[in-house]
Structures are given as C-alpha cells and as structure tokens.
Amino acid sequence: MAARIMNLPKHGLCHLMRTSALARHYAGSTGSASPPQFTTLSVDDKTGIATLTLNRPPANALNAAFMGEIARSIKELEKSKCRGLILTSSSERIFCAGLDLKECYQAEASHLQGIWVALQNLWHTLYSTPLITVALINGHTVAGGGMLALSSEYRIMLPNFKIGINETMVGLAVPMWLIDTYLNVIPNRRVAEWDLTASRIYKSEHALKAGLVDELAASKEQGLERAVAFISSYPKHSLVARAITKRQFREKDLKNFEDNRQHDLEIFLSNIQKPNVQSYLGEYLESLKKKA
Numbered sequence: 001m002a003a004r005i006m007n008l009p010k011h012g013l014c015h016l017m018r019t020s021a022l023a024r025h026y027a028g029s030t031g032s033a034s035p036p037q038f039t040t041l042s043v044d045d046k047t048g049i050a051t052l053t054l055n056r057p058p059a060n061a062l063n064a065a066f067m068g069e070i071a072r073s074i075k076e077l078e079k080s081k082c083r084g085l086i087l088t089s090s091s092e093r094i095f096c097a098g099l100d101l102k103e104c105y106q107a108e109a110s111h112l113q114g115i116w117v118a119l120q121n122l123w124h125t126l127y128s129t130p131l132i133t134v135a136l137i138n139g140h141t142v143a144g145g146g147m148l149a150l151s152s153e154y155r156i157m158l159p160n161f162k163i164g165i166n167e168t169m170v171g172l173a174v175p176m177w178l179i180d181t182y183l184n185v186i187p188n189r190r191v192a193e194w195d196l197t198a199s200r201i202y203k204s205e206h207a208l209k210a211g212l213v214d215e216l217a218a219s220k221e222q223g224l225e226r227a228v229a230f231i232s233s234y235p236k237h238s239l240v241a242r243a244i245t246k247r248q249f250r251e252k253d254l255k256n257f258e259d260n261r262q263h264d265l266e267i268f269l270s271n272i273q274k275p276n277v278q279s280y281l282g283e284y285l286e287s288l289k290k291k292a
C-alpha cells in the first residue's frame, strides 16, 4: 500500500496521486499550505480502500488542528470517489484518548470554542460520510476517541483495551449528538442510558459481548485484513444505494445536531469554563501524569 491520496475515479475505484502532490492537494482544498501533520493516509488502488492512521503521540489526543486534518482527509477521500476508510492508530497502546485535556485547561474562550467547533465538525463529517467506515481500534479509545469509533459503521478491536464514553466522569454532560451516535450502535435505551450516565468503560472482550464492537482481531494485521473484508463485502454496484440508505438511517441525528449546533457549543463553553470544572480538570491532568 503506498502513502498516497486519490484524486479521480478510475475503473469505479480510485486514481492515485503521487505523494509529492499531497501538500498541493491539501493546500488547494483547505487554504492552508501545510501538509498533514498528525495523520498518514494511504490508499490501496486495487481495493479503493484508504487507511487513515492517527499519529499524534503520546495519546492521539484531539486538538483543533488534528481534528481539522482528519475531517479534511475524509472530505478529500469522498471527492476522490474512494470506496471505504479504515481509521487506525500508529500507537500500540492508544487509539485515541479523546479531547486534548491539556488544551482545555486554563485556555482562552476562543481556543475552547475552536476545539469544540472542530469536534462538532469532525463528528458531522465522519457520521455523515458516504464512505464505508471501519474503526480498527488497536488501543484504548475513550470519550472523543469513543466518538470516532462509534461514528464509524464497523468496529474491530484488539484484545485487552478499553472503550467507552466517560464524559460524566470528567464532569461534563454527554452531548445529544453523541447520545444519538451511541444509540445507533447500542439501541437498547436502558443500557445506553446506564452506560453514558455511569461513564461505563468496557474492556474489548466485554465490548464485543455488549455489541459495542463487532469483532475482535488478534493483531493489527489481522484487523486490517478483516476491515478490508468488511468494506469489500459491499459490491461496487451497490455503493450509491448503500450510501443513500446509510444517510437515511443517520439523517434525523444529523438534523437534530444542526438544529442545536450553537446551543451545544454554548453548553460546552459554559461548563468547561466553570471554576470547579477547571479545578477538577487540573487535578485530573495531574493524576494522568502521576500514572506515568
């Protein structure tokens, strides 16, 4: 698999650009001359499947630039008529630790706003994409990381890691769009309500039993094979109908989000700037450091 991005459809799949064209491609689409910093993107021209690898050590914590980069890659892949996307991590321990809490601590309101708007945009982009999406969860994934996994259509996880949405544990209400995303995977409302109010974190094996993930894979290599098999199981001729059907399932959640986008931002800004939340955030960050 070469580290390249596609441009035009070819034989119903993708036509590849040279790696050297990547920066120009991004510059054209985003107005920024900087090439991807926190991700690597590779595309298999035979299968038309892209692999986007999260690479922001040590924890793939999400800041605005990182989230913008992931969202832009998805948009570019959509334009290239790519077939499917596998999201994975370059780390052997952490898929994604959620929002970068260091950037949420004692930050300016404008910075916090940028983070939340980027999170909203990333969710909207991933949840609504016509691409066939698979999260290959090769490490812990919590909070915003759980969002990435749950917004994808299929989840393959490696053993002995953690997955869940722990917002209430860190002092914040789960936004409605994330509740809807969770319900799309765990439709049992009682279980979903319990999980999200209790910040329940599942180990891989239990997550499989609960239906939070679809498969376990013994290794990243095996997970990649399974992800390719899942995406390839959709015949080429069905891709448009498939995408419309996916959209219809998700349309109500997307509309609810659009109707409440501003309100959702205001709730976050108001909560995150409260002195008690900031003080707890400081302690939480210390506890993460002490662990190391």
Ligand SMILES: CCCCCCCC/C=C\C=C\CC(=O)SCCNC(=O)CCNC(=O)[C@H](O)C(C)(C)COP(=O)(O)OP(=O)(O)OC[C@H]1O[C@@H](n2cnc3c(N)ncnc32)[C@H](O)[C@@H]1OP(=O)(O)O
Residues within 6 Å of the ligand: 058, 059, 061, 093, 094, 096, 097, 098, 099, 100, 101, 102, 104, 140, 141, 142, 143, 144, 145, 162, 166, 167, 170, 171, 172, 272, 277, 278, 280, 281, 282, 284, 285, 288, 289, 291, 292
């Ligand atoms: C906290 C109270 C106030 C509320 C603020 C919330 C702000 C956001 C508002 C709304 C919600 C949005 C959704 C979110 O995403 S909130 C993010 C919540 N995330 C977490 O609670 C995850 C915290 N991390 C962990 O639980 C673990 O790190 C884990 C992911 C399970 C991995 O464990 P392990 O493999 O043992 O690795 P370490 O804990 O040693 O971590 C390695 C280094 O990474 C740093 N780290 C980890 N998580 C974050 C993070 N979210 N942001 C920034 N940095 C993070 C950690 O400090 C280690 O760094 P170092 O090696 O320099 O010590």
